[in-house]
Amino acid sequence: MISGELTVPPPGQSVVKIPQAFIEELQSTIEEDRVNFDKDDRDVHGRPWYSYHKIDAVPDVVVYPVSTEEVVAVVNLCRKYKVPIVPYGAATSLEGHTLTMKGGVSIDMTLMKKIKELHVEDMDVVVEAGMGWVELNEYLKPEGLFFPLDPGPGATVGGMCACRCSGSLAVRYGTMRDNVLSLKAVMANGDVVKTASRARKSAAGYDLTRLMIGSEGTLGIITEVTLRLQKIPEASTVAMCTFPSIKDAADVAIGIMHSGIQASRVELLDEVMIKGVNLANGKSYKEAPTLMFELIGTEAYAREQTEIVKKIAEQHNASDFIYSETPEEKVQLWKIRKEAFWAAQTLNSVAEIMTTDVCVPLSKLAQCISQAKIELDASPLTACIISHAGDGNFHTLIMFNPDDKAELLEAKRLSDMMVHTALDLGGTCTGEHGVGIGKIQYMEKELGPEALKVMGSIKSTLDPDNIMNPGKIIPPQFCY
Amino acid sequence: MISGELTVPPPGQSVVKIPQAFIEELQSTIEEDRVNFDKDDRDVHGRPWYSYHKIDAVPDVVVYPVSTEEVVAVVNLCRKYKVPIVPYGAATSLEGHTLTMKGGVSIDMTLMKKIKELHVEDMDVVVEAGMGWVELNEYLKPEGLFFPLDPGPGATVGGMCACRCSGSLAVRYGTMRDNVLSLKAVMANGDVVKTASRARKSAAGYDLTRLMIGSEGTLGIITEVTLRLQKIPEASTVAMCTFPSIKDAADVAIGIMHSGIQASRVELLDEVMIKGVNLANGKSYKEAPTLMFELIGTEAYAREQTEIVKKIAEQHNASDFIYSETPEEKVQLWKIRKEAFWAAQTLNSVAEIMTTDVCVPLSKLAQCISQAKIELDASPLTACIISHAGDGNFHTLIMFNPDDKAELLEAKRLSDMMVHTALDLGGTCTGEHGVGIGKIQYMEKELGPEALKVMGSIKSTLDPDNIMNPGKIIPPQFCY
Secondary structure: OOOOOOOOOOOOOOOOOOOHHHHHHHHHHOOHHHEEOOHHHHHHHHOOOOOOOOOOOOOOEEEOOOOHHHHHHHHHHHHHHOOOEEEEOOOOOOOOOOOOEOEOEEEEHHHOOOEEEEEOOOOEEEEEOOOEHHHHHHHHHHHOEEOOOOOOOOOEHHHHHHOOOOOOOHHHHOOHHHOEEEEEEEEOOOOEEEOOOOOOOOOOOOOHHHHHOOOOOOOEEEEEEEEEOEEOOOEEEEEEEEOOOHHHHHHHHHHHHHHOOOOOEEEEEOHHHHHHHHHHHOOOOOOOOEEEEEEEEOHHHHHHHHHHHHHHHHHOOOEEEEEEOOHHHHHHHHHHHHOHHHHHHOOOOOOEEEEOOOEOOHHHHHHHHHHHHHHHHHOOOOEEEEEEHHHOEEEEEEEEOOOOHHHHHHHHHHHHHHHHHHHHOOOEOOOOOOOOOOOHHHHHHHHHHHHHHHHHHHHHHHOOOOOEOOOOOOOHHHOO | OOOOOOOOOOOOOOOOOOOHHHHHHHHHHOOHHHEEOOHHHHHHHHOOOOOOOOOOOOOOEEEOOOOHHHHHHHHHHHHHHOOOEEEEOOOOOOOOOOOOEOEOEEEEHHHOOOEEEEEOOOOEEEEEOOOEHHHHHHHHHHHOEEOOOOOOOOOEHHHHHHOOOOOOOHHHHOOHHHHEEEEEEEEOOOOEEEOOOOOOOOOOOOOHHHHHOOOOOOOEEEEEEEEEOEEOOOEEEEEEEEOOOHHHHHHHHHHHHHHOOOOOEEEEEOHHHHHHHHHHHOOOOOOOOEEEEEEEEOHHHHHHHHHHHHHHHHHOOOEEEEEEOOHHHHHHHHHHHHOHHHHHHOOOOOOEEEEOOOEOOHHHHHHHHHHHHHHHHHOOOOEEEEEEHHHOEEEEEEEEOOOOHHHHHHHHHHHHHHHHHHHHOOOEOOOOOOOOOOOHHHHHHHHHHHHHHHHHHHHHHHOOOOOEOOOOOOOHHHOO
16 A cells, blocks of 8 residues: 555645655655555545545645654655645544645554553553554553543544544543543644653643644644553443433433443434344344443442442333343444444445534433434434433434435535534534534534634644644634 | 722832723722722732742732623733733642732632532533632532542632642542533633533534643633532542551552552551641551542442452551541541641641642652652651652642741752652652742753743733733743
C-alpha cells in the first residue's frame, strides 16, 4: 500500500495546488517509499469507507512518518508552503474527519505504533499515536491490565484522542477525556508540546491535554499518548432482558445509575435492531426493546450487582432474562452488541448506513428516542436504534440507498430531526463521534456564537495559516 | 463587611492607578453597597489569611455582583479602562490566586450562591459560582446525593473550578476536571460563554469546560457551574493502620489500586503528623507512618473490600488496625484527617505553615517522600507529611516563623527541594493547589517552553489587554 510509482498529482486535484518546490523538499526529507502520490493510496485516504460522507476530498500526497521528528519536518514544510495537513489513523471515524477538504497532505500515523513505556505499578502506558486499542489490549493482557475504551475495532489511540471517542464502557470508565494522562503533539508552528507529566493529577496550568482531545487534528498532530490503564476485573456478569417500551428500558438505566453501583455497560437496543441481530446471527431473541448489561468486580460483588439490577429491571416490567455464565457465552453475547452495526445491514443489504450520535441528559433519553421513533416509523427508510443508555447517548442507524437521491435526502432529514430533538432537550449533536464536517452546522445552535468565537480564536492563534485539518469543527465565520 | 463608607483609594495603592471615570461608571452600574472602597475590606481581599504568600497586593475596590449580567458589566468596564479584575471566592486557595498583583478590582462572587436547577434523575445540579461545597452537600443530602470533592471547608464551587481542586476523594471520583459537566463564564471581551450542554458526554468541539477549569481567573470569570453528583453510598468502612516505613505504606496504596477495588480514600500520614494529631486531639495513636482508608458500596461489598485491603496491608507489615464501626466513630476518625492542617499547628503554635503539593507517579511516591524526609529531618524546621496516597499526591506542612528571615528562607528552600525532587521523578509541582504566583517559577521545568507558549498564546488572544488576573500561572515571557 505504501509503495508504488511516484506520480505528481494531476492538476486540479487539490483545492490549493501544492507547489513543486514543496514536493521536492518533502521527497528530500522523508524516505521515498513513505511519500506516496499513488492514486489508489490517495483515494483510500480521501474516501474513508466507514463514513457516509462520500465526497471527493482526496489528498495530493500521503506521508507515513515514523517519528515525532518526521512529523515536525512535514508540518514545517506544510507551514512554509501553506499546504493543508490532515492526520489519518484508521479512518474508522464517521464524520469525515480525515477528508482533505482542501487537498494537501494526508499524514498517515499507522507506522508509528510503538509501545514506548509500560509502567505496571503506575497502571499507565506510553504509546505512539498509531497504536490500535485492540492490539494494545492484547499486549496488556498478560499484565492483568487493559485500556477501557472500545470504539470501532480498528481505531488508533491518536484518532481516539483526536475525536474524543468513548464507547460502551464509558458509563463506567469515562471517555477518552478521562483516560489520558498526557500527550505529545506537533503544533502548527512545529513545536512539540508535551501537555503534562505522568502524575495522576495536576493543577499546573491550562489543561492542554483536554484541549487537544477532541480537537480533531485542527490544532496539532498527536504523536504520543500516555494512557491510564485499568485492572481486568476478576469477575463479570453479562445479561439481557426485554421491556414492553423504550421508556421502561430507559428508566432502568436511570435506576441503575441511582443505585450507586457502577455497571460497566448498560446498552439499549430497539426491536428493529434485535430483528437485525436475529437475522445476522440466526437467533430468535424477542423483538422488543432490550437492555444488555455487564457488571464487574469481585465474584461476590458481580453477583450482588446482578441481583440489584434484576430487581430494578423487574420493577420496570422486564422479562426474558438471559444470563451468560461461561466466558464463551459472555463473549458470544457481547459479540452480538459489538457487531450490531454489521447486523443492521442484514435489514437492507444494498443500503449504506447513516449513523446519528446524539446524547441527552438521562432523564430525557426515553422522550428523545420515543419522539424520534415516531418519525422513523413513519419514514419509508428502515432505521434501528442502539444506545449507550447509561450515558444518555444513542445511535440511529438509518439505511439508505446512496444512489437514490430521495433516500439520501430522507436519511439526512431524519438525522437532522434527531439532532434538533436532542438539542431542544438540552443535549448534544455528538456524544462520541465528533464534529468533522458532519456536525459543523449544529455547533452554533448547541454552543452559541460566544463559545465558537473562543474556539475560533484559539484555532486562529495556534494555526494562523489554517493548515491543520482546515474546514473541520468550527464554522468558518468564527475563525480568522 | 460589604457596607461601609466609600473612600477613593489612596494614591499609589494600585500598581496601575485606576481612573476616576472608571470609579464613577462602576458606581453608576453596581448598587452602592456592593462596590466597596473600604480599606478593611480591601485588605481582607488582598491578604488571604489562608495563604503563606504574605505580600501586599490589595485591590483598589471590591465588587460584589449578584448576577452574570453584573459580572459582564464590571468586566466591560475593566476592559474599557484597562483595569485588572481578579475573581474571589472563599480565598481558601494557598498559592496567592486571589492577590491583585496590579491592583484593580477584586470581584467577590460570594453573593452569587443560588442553586439554579437540581436534576435528581440526571444526578446533576446547576449552581452559581459562589456556592460553597459544604453548603451544597447539606442541600443535596435529603435527595441521597452528594458532590464528591472535599477541599478546605469554605471553598466555593467557582474557586474549585478555577483552581482545578480535588481532595481526599479524588482517588475514587476524580478531580474538578472530571466532575463538571458544563460552566458559564464571562470572558475578557464581555461575552458569556456556555461551554457545553448538560449531556453526560459530548464530542462537540474544543473542551472549553476543561480549558476554564484550572485557568485560575486568567481567561474569564466563572459564574455558573453544572456539577455531576454521586449517590451517597449505602455503607462504608473507615480504618487505619501503621507501618514500619513510608515505603510499606506506599506499597499498600499501589496494591489497592492494583486490586481492582475502588477505595474512596487512601490517605497517608507520617509519624510527625500523627504526633500533631495526638497533641491536638488528646489521642495516643502510634507515631508511625499511618494509612487511613475509606471503603464504600453496599454493606457486603464494603466488608469484602475491607478484607481485601487488610490482606494487602498485612502483606506489607501493617499493624495496629483500628476500624470505625458506628457512624459517629467514622466521622470522628475522618475528622482527625480533615483537621490535620490545624493539628499540625500544635507542633509549633507560633508558626505559619508553608504547604507543598507535589504529585508523582504512584511508583515514585515512596522514593519521593523518603528523599524529602532526609532533608526535612536534617532541617531545623518542623515538617510533617500528609498524602492522598492513592493519587501519588502529598503535602508537606513546613512550620516556620514568618518574622524570622532565616526560617522563611529555610522553608522556601525545603519547598523548592520538594518540587525539584518531584519533577525529577516525572511528577508535577502541584497536584491540586494550582499555580497562582507560588508555582509559576516551576512551570517551564515541568511543562517546557513549548507548552507555555501555547498557554501564553491562548491567554494573549482571549485577554489581549491582560486584565484577567494578570501575573498568574504563565511566566510573563510567554505572554503578549
